[in-house]
Amino acid sequence: MGLATENLYLGAYALTHGASLKSVGLSRANGRTTAIFELDCPWVQRLADEYYRGVAVVNLAEFRRNLEALKDELFAALRKNETERREDDAHRRHRDRGAQPRR
Numbered sequence: 001m002g003l004a005t006e007n008l009y010l011g012a013y014a015l016t017h018g019a020s021l022k023s024v025g026l027s028r029a030n031g032r033t034t035a036i037f038e039l040d041c042p043w044v045q046r047l048a049d050e051y052y053r054g055v056a057v058v059n060l061a062e063f064r065r066n067l068e069a070l071k072d073e074l075f076a077a078l079r080k081n082e083t084e085r086r087e088d089d090a091h092r093r094h095r096d097r098g099a100q101p102r103r
Contacts, residue, residue: 002040003048011037012067014047016058024077035074
């Protein structure tokens with residue numbers, strides 16, 4: 001059973017306790033891009049419950065490493081998204097230039 005979350009800290013907590021990062025997705029709404037972390041392990045829901053109840057306990061050094069790793073994944077996804085958007089824009093401009101009106 002997996003968990004999808006926008007919460008970077010919950011993601012790092014879950015990774016610290018054995019979850020794996022399956023993907024980082026991006027969604028865009030109201031001009032704002034949001035990352036969604038897909039995490040998976042058999043006990044990921046229990047980890048989310050612990051996190052939200054305030055009873056989460058971590059090895060702080062490992063948590064920090066996992067937080068930095070999630071940030072790296074987030075920024076890589078944002079860069080990839082931006083590159084794809086620019087390529088799409090360039091393709092659209094090139095295509096539109098080729099569409100000259102006929103006389």
